[in-house]
Amino acid sequence: MKNHSDRYYFRLEMEPDVFRATFNPDIDASRETVRITVIDSPQPPELKPNVKLPVMENTTVDLSCSAKAPCPEQPPTVSWSNIPKSAHITTQLQEKPDKTQSVFSHVTFKASYMDHRKNISCTATYPRKTSEDSTVENTVMLRVLFSPKETHIIIDPSASVSVGTNATLTCKCKGSPSKDMNYTWFKREQEMPIAWGKNITFVVTRNNTGSYFCIARNKHGQQSSPKIQLTIEGDGFSHVIYGCTGGLLAFVMLSAVFFYFMRTKTSSQPHVIGSDQATDRNSDMVAIYANRSIAISKKSEKKETDDLHYGEIDFSKLQMGNMTRENSNNDPQTEYAEIQVTGRNNKNQKC
Structure with missing residues (x-):
C-alpha cells in the first residue's frame, strides 16, 4: 500500500x-x-520513434512503446490509438539488462498526408486488486512532409455577385511544410498567370467574370484546383428568358414558313373534278350562248386527261311540238352548247 x-x-x-x-x-x-517507494499510478510507458521526425509521405514509420511489468504474472496491456487501420502491431514481454521485465510493443505503417499532425498514443493498463485498473499513456505527434493536396478555391461573398462588388478568391490546400507554399492564379482562355499569392481581390465587372483556378506549390510538388465560375448576379435568369424568347420566335418563324409552303403547294395544283362529282352532275356542263358561233371553251387550264369535244348543231329545222321552224325573215336564233366530258374512256366520243 x-x-x-x-x-x-x-x-x-x-x-x-x-x-x-x-x-x-x-x-x-x-x-x-x-x-x-509506493506510488498511486505506474510510470508512463516509454515511446520512441525509430525514425527521425518528420517523415516523408509514403515512407515507413516504426514506433516502439515499452511499459514496465513489476509483476510478470500480471503484465500490463499495451494498446495504440490514432494509428492507420493498415498498421502492423507486435507485442511481447522482454527482460531488460537490469533484470527487470517490460512489455514491448512495435507498430509499423506507411505515412500518409492524412496522418500529418496526428497525436499517436501508447497506453499501458495495469490490473489491480481493486475495482478500477490503473491506466497510463504517452503521446507523440507525427509530422509528415507531402506535396499540396485537396486544393480548392473559396469565393467571398459568393460565386454570384453584383457588378461593382468586391470579390475575394482564396486558394486553399493541405501541404507540408505549409510555410514554403506559394500560389499562382490563372483565368480560363489565358495562358499567362494573372496573379500570385493565396488571395486575390478585385472589383467585379463584366470583363473579369469567368472561370478561375489556382496552382499550389511547395518543394515536394504541386496541385491544380478545380475551375470555379464567377458570374454576375441575375445573369443566369436573363439567359433563360432570352433563350425561351429566342426559341419561341424561331418556332413562330418556322411555322409561318411551313404554312406558306403548304399554301403555295396547294394553289399550284390543277383543279380536277372527281369522277364522283362528275357522275352527280350527269357528267355534263352545258352553257347556252346567244349569237351563232362555234362553241369555244373558256377554260384553258384543264388537265390533259379531260378532253373537250366541239360540234356545230343546226337548229333551223328544230321541231317544237307539231311545228317546224323554217328560216324566215324573223331574226333567227342560234344556240350553242359547251359540253365537257370528264370520263377518261370517252376520248372517241363525239357530240
Whole structure:
C-alpha cells in the first residue's frame, strides 16, 4: 500500500535471546539499506520513434512503446490509438539488462498526408486488486512532409455577385511544410498567370467574370484546383428568358414558313373534278350562248386527261311540238352548247 513507502533494513536473529543484529546505516554508513517507494499510478510507458521526425509521405514509420511489468504474472496491456487501420502491431514481454521485465510493443505503417499532425498514443493498463485498473499513456505527434493536396478555391461573398462588388478568391490546400507554399492564379482562355499569392481581390465587372483556378506549390510538388465560375448576379435568369424568347420566335418563324409552303403547294395544283362529282352532275356542263358561233371553251387550264369535244348543231329545222321552224325573215336564233366530258374512256366520243 502507499503507506508502505519507507527505508528497510536487514536484521539477523538467532535463537531468542541468543543473538540479534540490525544493519543500521545510521551507525555504519557503508552498510546499504533498501528504500521502497509506493506510488498511486505506474510510470508512463516509454515511446520512441525509430525514425527521425518528420517523415516523408509514403515512407515507413516504426514506433516502439515499452511499459514496465513489476509483476510478470500480471503484465500490463499495451494498446495504440490514432494509428492507420493498415498498421502492423507486435507485442511481447522482454527482460531488460537490469533484470527487470517490460512489455514491448512495435507498430509499423506507411505515412500518409492524412496522418500529418496526428497525436499517436501508447497506453499501458495495469490490473489491480481493486475495482478500477490503473491506466497510463504517452503521446507523440507525427509530422509528415507531402506535396499540396485537396486544393480548392473559396469565393467571398459568393460565386454570384453584383457588378461593382468586391470579390475575394482564396486558394486553399493541405501541404507540408505549409510555410514554403506559394500560389499562382490563372483565368480560363489565358495562358499567362494573372496573379500570385493565396488571395486575390478585385472589383467585379463584366470583363473579369469567368472561370478561375489556382496552382499550389511547395518543394515536394504541386496541385491544380478545380475551375470555379464567377458570374454576375441575375445573369443566369436573363439567359433563360432570352433563350425561351429566342426559341419561341424561331418556332413562330418556322411555322409561318411551313404554312406558306403548304399554301403555295396547294394553289399550284390543277383543279380536277372527281369522277364522283362528275357522275352527280350527269357528267355534263352545258352553257347556252346567244349569237351563232362555234362553241369555244373558256377554260384553258384543264388537265390533259379531260378532253373537250366541239360540234356545230343546226337548229333551223328544230321541231317544237307539231311545228317546224323554217328560216324566215324573223331574226333567227342560234344556240350553242359547251359540253365537257370528264370520263377518261370517252376520248372517241363525239357530240
